[in-house]
Amino acid sequence: MKDVDMRVSIAGVTLKNPVITASGTFGSGMEYSRFFDLKRLGGITAKGVSLVPWEGNPVPRIAEVPSGMLNAIGLQNPGVEVFLERDLPFLRNAGCAVIVNVAGHEPEEYYGVVERLNGVPGIDFLEINISCPNVKAGGITLGTDPKMIEELTRGCKARASQPVIMKLTPNVTDIRVTAKACEAGGADAISLINTLTGMKIDIERQTFALANRTGGLSGPAIRPVAVRMVYEAANAVSLPVIGMGGICTAEDAIEFMLAGATAVAVGMASFADPCAAIDVIDGIYDYCVRHGAEKAADLVGAVR
Numbered sequence: 657m658k659d660v661d662m663r664v665s666i667a668g669v670t671l672k673n674p675v676i677t678a679s680g681t682f683g684s685g686m687e688y689s690r691f692f693d694l695k696r697l698g699g700i701t702a703k704g705v706s707l708v709p710w711e712g713n714p715v716p717r718i719a720e721v722p723s724g725m726l727n728a729i730g731l732q733n734p735g736v737e738v739f740l741e742r743d744l745p746f747l748r749n750a751g752c753a754v755i756v757n758v759a760g761h762e763p764e765e766y767y768g769v770v771e772r773l774n775g776v777p778g779i780d781f782l783e784i785n786i787s788c789p790n791v792k793a794g795g796i797t798l799g800t801d802p803k804m805i806e807e808l809t810r811g812c813k814a815r816a817s818q819p820v821i822m823k824l825t826p827n828v829t830d831i832r833v834t835a836k837a838c839e840a841g842g843a844d845a846i847s848l849i850n851t852l853t854g855m856k857i858d859i860e861r862q863t864f865a866l867a868n869r870t871g872g873l874s875g876p877a878i879r880p881v882a883v884r885m886v887y888e889a890a891n892a893v894s895l896p897v898i899g900m901g902g903i904c905t906a907e908d909a910i911e912f913m914l915a916g917a918t919a920v921a922v923g924m925a926s927f928a929d930p931c932a933a934i935d936v937i938d939g940i941y942d943y944c945v946r947h948g949a950e951k952a953a954d955l956v957g958a959v960r
């Protein structure tokens with residue numbers, strides 16, 4: 657029996673398998689390294705980093721809902737300098753691809769982070785999270801305006817030595833429009849989906865479950881929406897797509913690959929089972945054997 661080639665390639669970078677961890681759900685991998693050898697992963701996406709430290713939102717900022725959770729962390733992070741000093745040296749030695757997720761409130765903030773990361777060794781990709789509210793544009797989410805997306809993509813590309821992945825928000829009418837805007841701006845890849853905006857009311861306290869009132873919904877509840885959006889985006893652009901949203905098992909991940917994702921990210925599932933990503937990798941391998949696929953890449957976009 658031939659061995660399955662699990663490698664996939666994104667923007668000229670080869671991942672040893674298609675499974676990465678989703679930003680904000682895996683820290684920088686340190687805590688998880690007690691559970692398994694990080695070099696088994698295709699890649700790690702670090703928590704979003706901004707130019708200066710962000711405190712995040714007031715608590716409570718997490719609430720459990722059926723088949724998922726709401727979070728309103730507010731992109732709390734210690735800023736890019738601490739990331740470079742404390743986290744990157746660890747990530748660099750993890751033995752898998754390193755994706756740094758970038759946050760900002762306006763284009764100049766994103767550009768500041770991208771310029772700081774430009775040329776820094778040990779970073780394979782930048783992932784630009786365009787789900788942040790734009791302060792300058794009156795708080796509208798940057799990632800909902802195709803013109804802003806195209807401009808931001810172009811600006812990041814001009815300043816980055818690493819390939820640029822644009823991370824799309826699902827809180828739009830037509831994901832194909834925002835995916836195309838990334839392509840027009842010169843993105844190397846797109847990733848989707850980020851969380852869907854939701855709300856939970858605590859009926860006993862008669863108030864919002866989250867201090868922020870609204871939060872981002874993640875987990876199995878959003879998976880069918882995510883699969884649909886990955887399918888639509890993958891068929892609208894010729895960029896590689898990283899699919900995520902509620903992936904808990906290999907079967908879930910394979911759905912995303914068949915819909916057109918070159919790679920997949922495991923998010924919230926790692927909270928329930930720290931080894932979830934490893935089971936996903938092993939399960940994709942077994943599926944390929946069972947279906948006579950010589951390469952995991954053969955699954956990508958097989959359902960049209």
Ligand SMILES: Cc1cc2nc3c(=O)[nH]c(=O)nc-3n(C[C@H](O)[C@H](O)[C@H](O)COP(=O)(O)O)c2cc1C
Pocket residue numbers: 678679680681703704727729731757785823849850851873874875876878900901902903921922923924925
């Ligand atoms: C607690 C938490 C923090 C997150 N932080 C970030 C972040 O910093 N940057 C980002 O682009 N996405 C962030 N996300 C979104 C995830 O990366 C992912 O897109 C989303 O949760 C959907 O995947 P899942 O359902 O598998 O969790 C966060 C999600 C959660 C649950």
